[in-house]
Amino acid sequence: xxxxxxxxxxxxxxxxxLSDDDLKKFEEQIKKDPTxxxxxxxxxxxxxxxxxxxTPETSDELSLARMKKRFMxxxxxxxxxxxxxxxxxxxxxxxxxxxxxxxKVTSTKNIHDPSKKTRxxxxxxxxxxxxxxxxxxFLSLETFNPPDISSMGTQNIYRGLTSDQTTLEVDGDGFGLxxxxxxxxxxxxxxxxxxxxxxFEIFSPLSGKLNIFETTDPExxxxxxxxxxxxxxxxxxxxxxDAFTVTDMEKITFKFVFTSSDKRIEKIKTFKVxxxx
Amino acid sequence: MFSExxxxxxxxxxxxxxxxxxxxxxxxxxDLVHSAMMKVAExxxxxxxxxxxxxxxxxIRVLKxxxxxxxxxxxxDDDTDIDDIDPTDETLPSDVLLAQKxxxxxxxxxxxxxxxxxxxxxxxxxxxxxxKLEKPLNTIxxxxxRCRKDLRSELEKLGIGPELNEWFGNV
Numbered sequence: 001x002x003x004x005x006x007x008x009x010x011x012x013x014x015x016x017x018l019s020d021d022d023l024k025k026f027e028e029q030i031k032k033d034p035t036x037x038x039x040x041x042x043x044x045x046x047x048x049x050x051x052x053x054x055t056p057e058t059s060d061e062l063s064l065a066r067m068k069k070r071f072m073x074x075x076x077x078x079x080x081x082x083x084x085x086x087x088x089x090x091x092x093x094x095x096x097x098x099x100x101x102x103x104k105v106t107s108t109k110n111i112h113d114p115s116k117k118t119r120x121x122x123x124x125x126x127x128x129x130x131x132x133x134x135x136x137x138f139l140s141l142e143t144f145n146p147p148d149i150s151s152m153g154t155q156n157i158y159r160g161l162t163s164d165q166t167t168l169e170v171d172g173d174g175f176g177l178x179x180x181x182x183x184x185x186x187x188x189x190x191x192x193x194x195x196x197x198x199x200f201e202i203f204s205p206l207s208g209k210l211n212i213f214e215t216t217d218p219e220x221x222x223x224x225x226x227x228x229x230x231x232x233x234x235x236x237x238x239x240x241x242d243a244f245t246v247t248d249m250e251k252i253t254f255k256f257v258f259t260s261s262d263k264r265i266e267k268i269k270t271f272k273v274x275x276x277x
Numbered sequence: 278m279f280s281e282x283x284x285x286x287x288x289x290x291x292x293x294x295x296x297x298x299x300x301x302x303x304x305x306x307x308d309l310v311h312s313a314m315m316k317v318a319e320x321x322x323x324x325x326x327x328x329x330x331x332x333x334x335x336x337i338r339v340l341k342x343x344x345x346x347x348x349x350x351x352x353x354d355d356d357t358d359i360d361d362i363d364p365t366d367e368t369l370p371s372d373v374l375l376a377q378k379x380x381x382x383x384x385x386x387x388x389x390x391x392x393x394x395x396x397x398x399x400x401x402x403x404x405x406x407x408x409k410l411e412k413p414l415n416t417i418x419x420x421x422x423r424c425r426k427d428l429r430s431e432l433e434k435l436g437i438g439p440e441l442n443e444w445f446g447n448v
Contacts, residue, residue, distance in 0.1 A: 007422040008415070015421075016300075017403055041446050046425040047397075048445035049432075052297035053379055054398030058289045067292070067307055068284050071314050079318055218281065 006036065014043045065211070065223040072222060174233060175267055176203030177256070200238050200254075204230035208260030212238065215268065216253045230258065279314070279332075287333045288314075294337055297445060298344045301400070313340035320359050329364040338362050341444070348447055382431035390424035393417065 012018045013026050030037050178201035204210065212225035225238050253270040279287075291313060295306035317336050321329070329335045339362060383391060389410075396406045407417045432441055 008418045011418060011422045011425070012403075015397075015403070041442070042429055043422075043425050044447060045441050045445040046429050046432075048297045048300065049379070049441060050394050050398055050428075051300050052293065052445070054395075055293045055296045055301075057293060063292070063303070063307070064284065064288055067288060067310055070307075070311055071318075074311070074315055075318055078315070079322055221281075 006039075010036075010040055010043050013040060014047050062211070062227065065213070066226070068221070069223045173265065174203065174205035175256075175258075175265065176235065177201070177267075177269060201235055202230075202238060202256065203235045204232055204258060205265050206230075206258050206260045206263055207232045208258060208263075210236070210238075211257045211259075213255040213257070214252065215255045221255075224254075279318070283332065287336065290333060291336060291340055294444075295340060295344075298341070309340055309344055312343050313337075316343065316359055327364055330366075334366060335362065335364055338366070345447065378435045378437055379432070382428060382435055385431050386424060386427055389420055390427060393420050393424055394428075397421070 009018065009022065009026050013023070013030075018026060030040060200212075202210070208230060210225070210228040210230045211223060212228075214222045214224050228236060228238060230236055253268060256267040256269070258265040258267075288310065291310045292306055295309040295313075296303070299305040299309065313336050316339050317332070320339075339359060342359070342362065383394075386394075392410065393406060396409060401409060403414055403417055403421075407414045410417065412420075429438070429441070432438055
C-alpha cells in the first residue's frame with residue numbers, strides 16, 4: 001500500500017471519517033504495525049491540541065451549572081454520607097468547605113430524621129401521591145406557617161391553591177413570586193410530614209429564559225430549574241410536573257435568574273420554614 | 278464539596294482539556310470531568326493526610342488517566358491507579374503548552390494550513406472543508422495530513438514535542 005494510502009487513512013481514522021469497513025481494516029493494520037500506531041498517535045495529539053486551542057477558556061454558565069449539580073448530587077449520594085460518618089476532614093482539603101451547619105435539623109419533632117442530609121430537591125418519587133392528595137383536597141394551610149417576607153420589600157407571598165392567583169402581588173420590576181404548597185397533616189404526628197411538596201408561582205419581569213438555583217449555602221449552589229421559557233408579565237408555575245420538597249431545613253434561599261437577549265435580572269429570596277408544634 | 282473558586286475557575290479548564298481529548302464531544306467531555314472530580318473527591322476523603330499541592334493540576338491529570346484507562350480497557354490493558362499520580366506535581370497543560378509558543382508555531386505554517394485548521398476547529402468535516410475552499414476532497418486530506426506534520430515539527434522545534442505527547446497523546 002502506498003504512503004498516500006496510509007497518510008489519508010491515518011487522518012481519516014483520527015478524525016473519525018473512515019467507513020465501518022475501512023475502520024476495521026485499519027485497526028487491524030495498526031495492531032500489526034507499531035510505526036503506524038506511532039504515526040496515528042502523533043496526528044491525534046496535534047488534532048487534540050488544535051481542539052484545545054480553539055476551545056474557549058471558559059465554558060457557558062449553564063454547562064458549568066449542570067456539571068456542578070451533577071457532581072454535587074453524585075457526591076452526596078456516593079461519598080458525602082460516608083465521609084461525614086467515617087472520616088475526620090483535613091482542614092486544608094477543599095472538602096472542608098462543606099458547611100456542616102447546613103445539616104442541622106431544627107425541628108424537635110420526631111417527623112424528621114436527624115441523620116438525614118438536608119436539601120431541597122425536585123420532588124421525584126412521591127409526586128404521584130402529592131398530586132393525588134392535591135386532587136382529593138388534603139390541604140392544610142395551618143401546618144406550614146408562611147415564609148418570612150420581611151426581606152422581600154413589597155413582595156407578598158401567597159399560600160393557597162394554584163388556581164387562586166388574585167392576591168399575588170408583583171413588584172416594581174415586574175417580578176412576582178408566590179409559594180404554593182401542600183402541607184399534608186398526618187394524624188399520627190403533631191406536625192408536617194417530611195417531603196411536603198410546594199411549587200413556585202412566578203411572574204416574569206421579561207421575556208426570555210429562567211433558571212432557578214437553590215443557594216441556601218452559597219458553596220452548594222444548585223441548579224434546580226433550567227432554561228424555562230418565560231413571557232413578560234405572565235406567570236409560570238414551577239416545577240411544572242413534580243414539586244420541590246422540604247425536608248428538614250429552617251431557612252432556604254433561591255436565586256431566580258431571568259435572561260433575555262439584552263437583559264439579565266437576578267432575584268434572591270430567602271424563606272424561613274416554621275414547624276407547628 | 279469543592280470550593281466555589283474551584284467550580285468557577287478549575288471546572289472550565291477541566292472541560293476544555295476534556296473537550297480536546299474527546300475532540301469536541303461535549304457530552305463525553307462532561308462525563309470525563311464528572312468522573313475525574315468524583316475520583317479526586319473520593320481520594321481526598323480517603324487520604325486526608327495527603328496534601329495536594331495544586332488541585333487543578335491533580336484533577337487534570339486524574340482526568341487524563343481516566344480517559345487513557347478507557348482507551349486501555351478497549352485494548353484489555355490494565356488501569357492506572359490514582360495512587361500512582363503524584364499529588365505534589367503541579368504541572369498543567371497550559372504551563373507546558375504556552376499559548377505564545379503555539380501561536381508562534383501556527384504563524385510558521387502555510388496559509389492553507391491555518392485555514393484548514395480553522396475550519397476543522399469550527400466543526401467542518403472533510404467534505405465541508407473541501408466545499409468551502411473549493412478544492413477536491415483528496416487535496417484537503419493531503420493538506421490536513423501535511424499541515425499536522427508541519428505543525429508538529431514546528432512545535433518540536435520549540436521544544437514542546439514530548440509535552441504534546443504527554444498531554445494529548447494516547448500513551
